[in-house]
Amino acid sequence: MIGIFDSGIGGLTVVKALMEHLSGYDIIYFGDTARTPYGTKSSETVKKYALENTEFLLSKGAKIIVIACNTASSVATESVVENFDIPIFEVITPAVELSINTSHKLCIGIIGTRATVKSGIYEKKIKEMNTQSRIYSKACPLLVPLVEEGWLKKPETKMIVKKYLHPLKVRQIDTLILGCTHYPLLKNIIQKKIGKKVNVIDSSIAVASNVKAFLEKHQEVDALLSKKGRCSFFVSDVTEQFKKTATSMLRRDIHLEHVKI
Numbered sequence: 001m002i003g004i005f006d007s008g009i010g011g012l013t014v015v016k017a018l019m020e021h022l023s024g025y026d027i028i029y030f031g032d033t034a035r036t037p038y039g040t041k042s043s044e045t046v047k048k049y050a051l052e053n054t055e056f057l058l059s060k061g062a063k064i065i066v067i068a069c070n071t072a073s074s075v076a077t078e079s080v081v082e083n084f085d086i087p088i089f090e091v092i093t094p095a096v097e098l099s100i101n102t103s104h105k106l107c108i109g110i111i112g113t114r115a116t117v118k119s120g121i122y123e124k125k126i127k128e129m130n131t132q133s134r135i136y137s138k139a140c141p142l143l144v145p146l147v148e149e150g151w152l153k154k155p156e157t158k159m160i161v162k163k164y165l166h167p168l169k170v171r172q173i174d175t176l177i178l179g180c181t182h183y184p185l186l187k188n189i190i191q192k193k194i195g196k197k198v199n200v201i202d203s204s205i206a207v208a209s210n211v212k213a214f215l216e217k218h219q220e221v222d223a224l225l226s227k228k229g230r231c232s233f234f235v236s237d238v239t240e241q242f243k244k245t246a247t248s249m250l251r252r253d254i255h256l257e258h259v260k261i
Contacts, residue, residue: 001026001226002211003062005053008036008148009242010182011068012249014091015231017208018066019250022215026226028060032261034236037144038071039113039180046115050076052261054084060232063224066207067091070112070180074119087214087221094206095177096125102199103175106130109168109194110137112179113144122179136171140164140180147182150241153189161186162193169194177201185249234259 002018004011008031015029030053032038038046050072054065064087067073067080073090081088099108110122117139126133142160151157168176176198178184184202191200215222231252235242238258246254 001028001060001062002064002066003028003030003054003057003060004066004068005030005032005050005057005072006068006181007031007038007049007071008033008144008182009245010144010147010180010185012246013181013184013202013204014066014068014207016250017204018211019231021208021212024227024229026228026230028057028062028232029234030057030259031233031235031242033148033239033242036148037113038069039115039141039144041071041115043075043115043119046072047076047079049261050080051083054080056234056259056261058084058086060234064211064221065089066211068181068204068207070203071115074116074121087218089207089211089214091181091203091207092121092179093125094210095179095201095203096122096129098206099175099177099201100126100129100133102201103133105174106133107171107173107175108133108135109171109173109176109198110135110179111140111143111164111168111176111183112137114139114141116179122177136168136173138164138168143186144180144182147185148241150245152185157186158189158193161189165190165193173198175199175201178203185245233257236261
């Protein structure tokens with residue numbers, strides 16, 4: 001199985017992308033809804049959560065892990081790689097590669113949680129690929145709670161998104177990285193507020209493409225993955241909003257299993 005974890009509901013955007021790119025592959029998802037959001041936690045706490053989440057997914061039969069959380073990807077990927085001898089994917093590198101390859105002016109904006117923005121991981125990776133890039137980051141701490149509450153079309157959400165994006169808009173960026181897997185759920189609002197000429201990079205789609213390419217090149221790993229079209233969903237706290245949003249996003253009935261990590 002392909003194991004995926006996130007701090008809450010945002011990682012379901014990665015599940016959806018993987019369903020589209022790797023139809024029929026078995027998927028197991030863990031949303032750490034009891035401990036969300038990760039973006040306000042210390043690096044050490046996020047590392048601890050990431051290791052616990054990975055251990056849980058492996059115990060359920062996962063053969064590869066996708067860290068579908070930008071905060072965990074930014075501060076905990078190294079720890080997960082050091083502790084587990086399996087293929088590990090994070091959502092930052094694929095988004096960076098896509099932004100560099102598609103940006104015309106190399107004027108790139110990034111929005112994410114406080115922890116992701118504070119880590120400077122996007123700036124570091126972008127500069128490693130292209131030193132000429134101009135990079136502007138903006139922490140958007142209110143967006144994850146709004147998504148978790150299901151406030152995807154509320155006027156308050158539109159107002160907050162507009163305020164967050166204003167500093168990036170005046171910089172005339174031509175590319176915007178959604179540095180949190182919750183944010184694609186607000187993609188329509190974000191695109192409207194930042195402007196139609198700005199290319200919005202969805203990290204969930206980028207990482208799904210990377211996983212597919214990896215499996216095509218590594219048949220020995222692909223052979224370990226079950227392909228019966230089964231999807232299992234585990235959460236550390238069962239909420240009606242999670243189930244409602246998940247059902248709407250994935251367009252299928254979702255059975256949530258509660259686990260304590």
